[in-house]
Structures are given as C-alpha cells and as structure tokens.
Amino acid sequence: MRVTDGTDGPAARTTAQRPRRGRWLAGGAVALIATVLGLTLALRSGAAPACAAPIRPHTAAALLAPPAAGTLHQGKATFYDSKGAGGNCSYPAAPADRLYVALGPDEYADGAACGGYLDVTGPKGKVRVMVMDQCPECGPGHLDLSREAFARIADPVRGIVDVSYRLVVDPPLAGPLTFRIKEGASQWWFAVLVAGHGNPLRAVEVRQGSSGGWRAASRESYNYWLIDSGAGPGPYQIRVTDSRGHRVIASGIRMAPGQVQRSTVRMYGAASGGSTTTSASPTAGPKSATSAAARPSPSPSTEVPAATPTSAAATSDVATSGRATEEAAALAPASLAAAPPACR
Structure with a gap:
C-alpha cells in the first residue's frame, strides 16, 4: 500500500522508472572485472591500453504499450x-x-x-x-x-x-471532447490536451481554419499534443483518432491558453460527431500542473511554416508519443553534456 502524506501527486511523480537491481548488477560486475583484467594484462605486456567502452547497466528493451484490448x-x-x-x-x-x-x-x-x-x-x-x-x-x-x-x-x-x-473498448458515456491549450502556447508553439475520448488516442492533427493541410502533433509523456513550430493564430480544426480507428473533427478551437473548451463531438456512439465539425465553447477550469514548463514564444517576426498535407493512410502511422529534445537536454546531467575524448 502506498499512502501519501500530501507530497505525492502529479508533481511528485516522475517519468523515470526506478532501476531494477536484480539483473544488471551481476552483469555490471562481470563487465567491470573483465575490463580491469584486460587493462592489467595490457599493462603487463607493455602495450598501450585500449579505450574501454563505458560500463552501462543492462536494461531490458521493454515494449511500452497500454494494456491490450480484449485481453484479460x-x-x-x-x-x-x-x-x-x-x-x-x-x-x-x-x-x-x-x-x-x-x-x-x-x-x-x-x-x-x-x-x-x-x-x-x-x-x-x-x-x-x-x-x-x-x-x-x-x-x-x-x-x-x-x-x-x-x-x-x-x-x-x-x-x-x-x-x-x-x-474497456468503447466505454459508454465518453465525451463530449474537451480541448485545453497549454499555458505559454502561441501561434508559433502549439500544445493541446484532449480529454473525454474514452479509448486511448492514436493521433491528433491540427489545421488553421477550415482548409489547408493537416499538421500532425506529437504526444508528450505528460499527455499534451505538441507542434513545435506552431499551428497559426487560430481558430483551429482538430482531428482526433483513437486506438479503435474512430475519427472525428472539432472546429472553432481558439488560442485560449488555460481554458477548457468543450465541444459537442463524441468519438463514437449515436451522438458522435462522425466526420462532421462542431464549434467548441469555453468552460472555466482550473489550471493543470504538468511536468513540462511552458515554452517562451518566439518574436512576432518568426515565420510560420506552411501546413503540410497529410494523407489518410499516413495519418494512421502518426507517432503517438515523443519526447521533446530540448526537455531531454535540459534534464541531462551536466556530467553527460560533453562527449568523452575519442580513442587515439
């Protein structure tokens, strides 16, 4: 049982998994002994020691995926x-x-x-x-x-x-969809939280107005969908696809950071929006604490790239998760910032 004392919660949770000691300590010890023996033999023979590869803990390449549908x-x-x-x-x-x-x-x-x-x-x-x-x-x-x-x-x-x-597949009473633009977002950096979908989401795409090409957003580990180069000033159409293949479009989503905008679109069921569009209305909602800080907006002189059309076939292959490289660099220890010298 994990009972919290008030310090636990979204701010206390991290996306880093604690190291599992059982497997890699033994492997690390073997690698260390082998490295030491190799260096010792090289020194005894008078040969210059070769550059040893860094010793890293063994980590299993686990497949990250939500629980499989239809499986107990x-x-x-x-x-x-x-x-x-x-x-x-x-x-x-x-x-x-x-x-x-x-x-x-x-x-x-x-x-x-x-x-x-x-x-x-x-x-x-x-x-x-x-x-x-x-x-x-x-x-x-x-x-x-x-x-x-x-x-x-x-x-x-x-x-x-x-x-x-x-x-649960197609849980009832899901929706209508809500959209929350993240604090710090602007026409040059776009981030949106989609809720009320029922099934896990597979893709979110955005376009300025009601024409032009769709731009694929990438999901961050804290569940916002990002377009680093922005999506324009809005209002937007947002196309949402879930893991079961349901796809709907909501329109009239405004650049209103911190506000929860409620649509009338549902992902599935008799009242779903299907492929039609609907305007979203703002509702008051508390601000969300996330694990990533809002990014500063570039100056107004920054040029907004043209939207890139996305075919329906390509949409199904849109990546559903990705970490921002800038966040990774910011979280990296200072000791790892510089690369080790190359072997000579």
Whole structure:
C-alpha cells in the first residue's frame, strides 16, 4: 500500500522508472572485472591500453504499450490518493467520482494510456477506473488505484491484493471532447490536451481554419499534443483518432491558453460527431500542473511554416508519443553534456 502524506501527486511523480537491481548488477560486475583484467594484462605486456567502452547497466528493451484490448491481464493492486489533482496525464482535476488508476511506465507508455478505462476485478467485486497517472515504481501488472476504487474491490486494510483487469473498448458515456491549450502556447508553439475520448488516442492533427493541410502533433509523456513550430493564430480544426480507428473533427478551437473548451463531438456512439465539425465553447477550469514548463514564444517576426498535407493512410502511422529534445537536454546531467575524448 502506498499512502501519501500530501507530497505525492502529479508533481511528485516522475517519468523515470526506478532501476531494477536484480539483473544488471551481476552483469555490471562481470563487465567491470573483465575490463580491469584486460587493462592489467595490457599493462603487463607493455602495450598501450585500449579505450574501454563505458560500463552501462543492462536494461531490458521493454515494449511500452497500454494494456491490450480484449485481453484479460493478471496483476496486483495497491492504492494512493492524488489529492484531487489530475495526475501525470495533466488533467485539470481527478474524475468527479474519484475512480482512477496510475499505471507503471511499461503500461503508461509515455502517456499513450491516458484517458482509457480499465475494468478491475478483485476479491470483493469489479470497478471501472480511468487511466490518469503514472506510478514510476510499479512494474507491469501493478495497478495503483485511487483509495475509493480500491475500496470497491477489496478491504483497504489488506493494502495489496491480486486482481485481474481488462481495457474497456468503447466505454459508454465518453465525451463530449474537451480541448485545453497549454499555458505559454502561441501561434508559433502549439500544445493541446484532449480529454473525454474514452479509448486511448492514436493521433491528433491540427489545421488553421477550415482548409489547408493537416499538421500532425506529437504526444508528450505528460499527455499534451505538441507542434513545435506552431499551428497559426487560430481558430483551429482538430482531428482526433483513437486506438479503435474512430475519427472525428472539432472546429472553432481558439488560442485560449488555460481554458477548457468543450465541444459537442463524441468519438463514437449515436451522438458522435462522425466526420462532421462542431464549434467548441469555453468552460472555466482550473489550471493543470504538468511536468513540462511552458515554452517562451518566439518574436512576432518568426515565420510560420506552411501546413503540410497529410494523407489518410499516413495519418494512421502518426507517432503517438515523443519526447521533446530540448526537455531531454535540459534534464541531462551536466556530467553527460560533453562527449568523452575519442580513442587515439
């Protein structure tokens, strides 16, 4: 059981998984011994020591992906309290029913699982929860439920229980879609949070006005969709595609950072928007704390690149996650900034 004291929450969560000690310590020790022996033999023979490759911990290339649809997964569940915050998925607040879950890095998948729903079954019954957060210390199959959700399936005194869970396909009551332009956004740097979609999202595309080409946005690990070079001053049409292939278009999205703009479009169902467009209206909403700071806007003299048309076939292959290289550089330790000298 992970009970927080108020310091836990979206700000306390990180996207870095804690190192798993079991495997790579042994491999690292072997590599270190081999390197030392090799250098010793070279020195004894009088030969100049060759440049040794840096010793790095062994890391498994885990496949990052949300829980597979239609598959019953087995795992365990603990619980925590987000204190009403919207978690690493950057939602302005937790769901009103407070039924949510944090996934480990493998299943959180750099934000690809955000906004999806899981049906979780435990000793006492079943509960449906929305993916809202990341649990950095959780391995595959470890669900960190809200306190309220855990109480639906088990006695909280137990702290940790075995569960089964399944990704919900086309969950009902999803939508309508809402859009939130990030603080610091402008016509030269675009970032939008899409919510109310039900199934996990696969792609978000933006275009200025109602004509011209669509520009693909890339999803950041904190669940905003970015176009680094901007999308113009707006208003925008935003085309949203989910993991089940549903695609809708919302129009009239304004450059209004910090405001939640509610559309009438739903991703699927009798009331879905289909391929039609609808104007979004602003609704008041609290500002979201995210793991990335707002970027400063370039000067007005910066030229906005022309939109690049995207074919329907290419749309399905749009990358659904990506980390900003500038953020990676900013987070890198100073000791790694300079490359080691080349072997001579």
